[in-house]
Amino acid sequence: MNFSNLFKIAYQAILRNKTRSLLTMLGVIIGISSVIAMVSLGQSSTKSINEQISTMGTNLIMVMRANQQRGGVNMGNTNSQTLTVKDCESIKAQCKYISYVSPMVSASGQTVRGANNWPSSMQGGSPDILTIRKYQISKGTMFTDDDIKEYKKVCLIGTTVAENLFAEGEDPVGQEIRFGSIPFKVIGVLESKGENQMGQDQDDIIFAPYSTVMKRILATQYVHMIYASAASENVANQAVEEIETVLRANHKITNPGNDDFQVRTQAEMLEMMSSVSGFLTILLAAIASISLIVGGIGIMNIMYVTVTERTKEIGLRTAIGARGRDIMYQFLLESAMLSLVGGIIGIIFGLVISYVVSAALNWPFVISGTAVIASFIVCAATGIFFGWYPAKKAANLDPINALRYE
Amino acid sequence: MSVIKIDNLKREFVVGSEIVKALKGVSFEINKGEFVSIMGTSGSGKSTMLNILGCLDKPTSGEYYIDDSPVSRLNKDELARVRNRKIGFVFQSYNLLPRTSSVEQVELPLLYNNKISAKERRERAIHALEEVGLKERMWHMPNQLSGGQQQRVAIARAIVNDPVILLADEATGNLDTRTSYEIMSLFQKLHAEGKSIVFVTHEPDIACFTSRTIMLRDGRVTKDEAVNTQSAKAALEALPPSSDYN
Numbered sequence: 001m002n003f004s005n006l007f008k009i010a011y012q013a014i015l016r017n018k019t020r021s022l023l024t025m026l027g028v029i030i031g032i033s034s035v036i037a038m039v040s041l042g043q044s045s046t047k048s049i050n051e052q053i054s055t056m057g058t059n060l061i062m063v064m065r066a067n068q069q070r071g072g073v074n075m076g077n078t079n080s081q082t083l084t085v086k087d088c089e090s091i092k093a094q095c096k097y098i099s100y101v102s103p104m105v106s107a108s109g110q111t112v113r114g115a116n117n118w119p120s121s122m123q124g125g126s127p128d129i130l131t132i133r134k135y136q137i138s139k140g141t142m143f144t145d146d147d148i149k150e151y152k153k154v155c156l157i158g159t160t161v162a163e164n165l166f167a168e169g170e171d172p173v174g175q176e177i178r179f180g181s182i183p184f185k186v187i188g189v190l191e192s193k194g195e196n197q198m199g200q201d202q203d204d205i206i207f208a209p210y211s212t213v214m215k216r217i218l219a220t221q222y223v224h225m226i227y228a229s230a231a232s233e234n235v236a237n238q239a240v241e242e243i244e245t246v247l248r249a250n251h252k253i254t255n256p257g258n259d260d261f262q263v264r265t266q267a268e269m270l271e272m273m274s275s276v277s278g279f280l281t282i283l284l285a286a287i288a289s290i291s292l293i294v295g296g297i298g299i300m301n302i303m304y305v306t307v308t309e310r311t312k313e314i315g316l317r318t319a320i321g322a323r324g325r326d327i328m329y330q331f332l333l334e335s336a337m338l339s340l341v342g343g344i345i346g347i348i349f350g351l352v353i354s355y356v357v358s359a360a361l362n363w364p365f366v367i368s369g370t371a372v373i374a375s376f377i378v379c380a381a382t383g384i385f386f387g388w389y390p391a392k393k394a395a396n397l398d399p400i401n402a403l404r405y406e
Numbered sequence: 407m408s409v410i411k412i413d414n415l416k417r418e419f420v421v422g423s424e425i426v427k428a429l430k431g432v433s434f435e436i437n438k439g440e441f442v443s444i445m446g447t448s449g450s451g452k453s454t455m456l457n458i459l460g461c462l463d464k465p466t467s468g469e470y471y472i473d474d475s476p477v478s479r480l481n482k483d484e485l486a487r488v489r490n491r492k493i494g495f496v497f498q499s500y501n502l503l504p505r506t507s508s509v510e511q512v513e514l515p516l517l518y519n520n521k522i523s524a525k526e527r528r529e530r531a532i533h534a535l536e537e538v539g540l541k542e543r544m545w546h547m548p549n550q551l552s553g554g555q556q557q558r559v560a561i562a563r564a565i566v567n568d569p570v571i572l573l574a575d576e577a578t579g580n581l582d583t584r585t586s587y588e589i590m591s592l593f594q595k596l597h598a599e600g601k602s603i604v605f606v607t608h609e610p611d612i613a614c615f616t617s618r619t620i621m622l623r624d625g626r627v628t629k630d631e632a633v634n635t636q637s638a639k640a641a642l643e644a645l646p647p648s649s650d651y652n
Contacts, residue, residue: 004524005517016505316501319462320515320563321490323483399462403497 036350
């Protein structure tokens with residue numbers, strides 16, 4: 001029997017029971033559409049996280065203080081005093097894969113101007129800090145190396161700070177504000193960056209020369225962090241190694257296990273975030289595929305009932321010359337067609353769902369080709385796998401009994 | 407020339423520990439163009455006989471020739487092919503597919519024959535429906551047809567593959583007298599056109615429309631003789647007019 005005849009027989013049988021066929025397909029439709037929607041949405045969210053992280057700069061390198069023992073007392077990570085301005089200068093002088101470097105000290109406090117005040121954090125850095133952190137100046141200028149040498153009390157403020165301290169339309173540049181009790185002259189306003197992926201307001205920030213913050217506010221000789229920028233994303237790993245070598249030499253450390261600093265890259269951060277969302281995607285897809293299995297069992301159940309219900313039909317087909325395998329192929333094809341058509345509808349549904357949801361959440365819309373192809377294959381396999389047993393049962397019916405079955 | 411020849415045919419069934427002998431050595435020949443009825447009470451072996459004649463079952467021993475070729479030792483697939491090309495079945499309960507138009511019912515056997523194109527299939531189905539007088543109802547579903555009409559669709563389905571032998575199993579069993587006579591008249595017409603027909607029945611007044619009767623009893627042929635054939639058409643006309651409405 002050729003395929004077109006077989007196909008005709010199978011689709012006639014499906015069309016003969018439209019409602020039932022539709023209900024049977026519904027299981028597969030729900031299963032496939034949820035798998036597609038989950039995978040697509042998972043990928044959308046991963047992509048959106050990646051996009052947001054890369055706005056922070058993908059070649060960003062952060063050197064952080066690590067825990068330090070002093071006289072048997074563990075100082076922890078935040079209180080340890082290991083990084084200095086000198087380390088920063090050594091990195092600048094000796095590392096060839098580093099294009100920008102800046103120390104970073106931060107202090108929180110209340111900013112005051114006239115009757116307005118606002119809590120914010122002041123970040124002390126070198127002029128490179130804006131490039132490294134991907135900030136841009138909308139008005140005014142950046143402080144210079146001379147300002148650093150002279151401990152000048154100048155600062156640049158983010159838009160959130162500017163909005164809270166100054167009246168609308170007032171130009172903050174050239175004005176004076178107080179940070180705690182210390183007066184600072186505003187020499188520039190930063191362009192707005194919005195929130196980062198953690199929901200932090202990146203515009204609630206004040207940049208000042210690190211020397212000023214260290215001497216006049218914190219009265220310390222140590223810096224909190226060193227920000228650096230690798231020459232390119234590709235050399236980030238070499239840059240990290242260079243920094244480690246320089247700092248170990250400076251701190252007289254021979255065993256890397258005793259490092260009193262940590263070097264982190266943005267790439268690691270990116271990897272971590274994507275691995276979390278990747279895991280979630282897999283988890284959701286796994287849950288969704290359970291419904292696909294349930295859908296498959298639905299098909300099997302219906303096919304099984306169908307074989308019993310259509311015993312007479314099977315007997316008749318045998319009597320007029322259908323071979324056992326013709327009967328089996330017919331039932332297999334019926335269940336494969338049910339699951340494939342259900343699968344196609346499910347794919348369309350799933351894509352629509354993920355399009356609507358990602359549009360609502362402002363995520364990029366991603367069509368996962370792998371998920372679509374995989375669900376298509378799974379559908380065909382479901383149909384054949386779950387159709388096999390009932391089809392086999394149909395093919396093995398004794399025609400004499402089947403014809404007399406009531 | 408014989409279309410069916412069976413020689414010392416035996417069929418035994420194993421039921422539990424017992425062996426039931428349904429056919430105990432049956433021999434006969436049916437020639438081309440004969441209209442034979444096989445009669446017998448229940449348990450006489452006529453159903454077993456029909457299953458073997460229809461290539462749905464195989465004899466335990468003995469030989470069966472259809473169209474001069476032996477079929478006793480064919481395998482399942484080969485038997486399916488014989489059923490498809492050489493045999494037409496008509497059943498007591500019509501066995502039409504639900505929700506399927508008459509023309510598609512009739513096309514069904516041809517779907518299992520690769521050599522026939524879709525176009526030829528349709529033409530032959532329409533021709534067969536014409537033969538049974540239902541051409542104008544080719545798009546009707548079974549539930550839109552009366553019992554007699556359904557049986558006629560089934561007969562069209564049985565003759566569409568131009569079989570060497572038409573096997574009818576109590577084909578009038580579900581019908582009232584008038585419709586039975588109509589169906590028998592149709593069989594007689596097909597017979598007149600040269601078809602060979604085997605008609606299994608237990609009703610003597612149906613058997614009298616055939617030309618020869620083989621009587622089975624306890625698995626043996628007890629009588630095999632020519633019948634004084636009645637005309638179904640004449641019997642139909644002789645029936646009192648349907649009393650239901652006048």
